[in-house]
Amino acid sequence: MVDVLAPQTEDETAEAEALFREARQRARRRRLGIVGLVVGVGAMITALVLALTSGGAGRGPASRDGSAGSGGAVGLPHPASAKTYPLPSDGWTPGHPSLTALMIGRLHVAVTSSGACAWVNGYAVVFPAGYRVRLNPTEVLGPTGKVIAAQGDPITSGGGSAPSNTTPPIPPSCLTTGNYPFLMQTPPTRWVGRRTMNLGR
Numbered sequence: 001m002v003d004v005l006a007p008q009t010e011d012e013t014a015e016a017e018a019l020f021r022e023a024r025q026r027a028r029r030r031r032l033g034i035v036g037l038v039v040g041v042g043a044m045i046t047a048l049v050l051a052l053t054s055g056g057a058g059r060g061p062a063s064r065d066g067s068a069g070s071g072g073a074v075g076l077p078h079p080a081s082a083k084t085y086p087l088p089s090d091g092w093t094p095g096h097p098s099l100t101a102l103m104i105g106r107l108h109v110a111v112t113s114s115g116a117c118a119w120v121n122g123y124a125v126v127f128p129a130g131y132r133v134r135l136n137p138t139e140v141l142g143p144t145g146k147v148i149a150a151q152g153d154p155i156t157s158g159g160g161s162a163p164s165n166t167t168p169p170i171p172p173s174c175l176t177t178g179n180y181p182f183l184m185q186t187p188p189t190r191w192v193g194r195r196t197m198n199l200g201r
Contacts, residue, residue: 082134083134083135084132084133084134084141085111085115085116085132085133085134086115086116086131086132087109087116087118087127087131087132087133087140088115088116088117088118088124088125088126088127088170088171088174088181089126089127089128089129089130089131090126090128090183091128091129092128092129092183092184092185093128093129093130094128094186094187096185098158098159098185098186099158099159099160099183099185100158100159100160101158101159101160101161102156102158103120103121103123103125103156103157103158103159103182103184104154104155104156104191105120105121105123105154105155106120106121106152106153106154106155107119107120107140107149107150107151107152107153107154107155108120108151108152109133109138109140109151111133111135112171112173112174114171114172114173115170115171115174116132116133116171117170117171117173117174118133118140118174119174119176120155120182122176122179123161123176123179123180123181123182124170124174124175124176124179124181124182125157125181125182125183125184126170126181126182126183126184127184127188128143128184128185128186128187128188129143130142130143131143131148131188137150137151138150138151139151140188142187148187148188148189148190149188149190153190153191154190154191155188155189155190155191156188156189156191157184157185157186157187157188157189158184158185158186159182159183159184159185159186160182160183160185161179161180161181161182161183162180162181162183
C-alpha cells in the first residue's frame with residue numbers, strides 16, 4: 001500500500017520555511033557562540049602569560065641586604081662599570097707579619113657619607129689591601145675583583161684587635177663603643193661549617 005501525501009497549502013509551506021530559517025539561525029548562533037568562547041579563552045590565557053612573564057622580570061628577588069633591588073637587574077651579574085667603594089684597610093698583604101687570632105662571624109657592610117664600613121659580630125673590621133664593596137646586592141670583592149662574601153654571610157679571618165689610634169683612620173661611624181677594630185691579616189674567606197671557601201684570592 002502506498003501512502004499518498006497531500007499537497008501542502010501555501011500557509012503550511014510558509015510555516016515550514018519559517019521553521020527552517022529559525023533552526024538554521026539557531027545553529028549559526030551556536031557556532032558563533034563556540035567560536036567566541038574559544039577566542040575569549042585564548043585571549044585570557046595570552047594575557048595571563050604576559051602578566052606572569054612581565055611581572056616576574058620587573059620585580060626580581062630581594063637582595064641579600066634586604067633591599068628589593070632595581071627593576072629586573074636583581075640577581076644578575078653586575079656590569080663592569082658598577083661602582084665600588086674601598087673598605088677600611090691597613091695595607092696588609094700576604095707575606096707580611098701578621099697577628100694570628102681567629103675571627104668567625106657574620107659580615108655586615110654599609111656605605112656612609114664618610115666612606116664604607118664593615119663589621120663582624122659587632123666589631124669594626126679593617127681589611128687587607130685591595131678589598132672593596134659594591135651595592136644592590138651588597139658584596140665584598142677581593143683584590144682580583146672576585147666576590148668573597150655577601151651581606152650577612154659568615155666569614156673567617158686571622159688577625160687581631162688594636163687600639164683605633166694605631167690603625168689608619170677609618171670613618172668614626174664605623175667604630176662601636178668600647179671595641180677596638182679587628183685587623184684582618186689573612187685573606188678573609190666565606191665560612192662553610194668546618195670548611196672555608198676563599199673565593200677572593
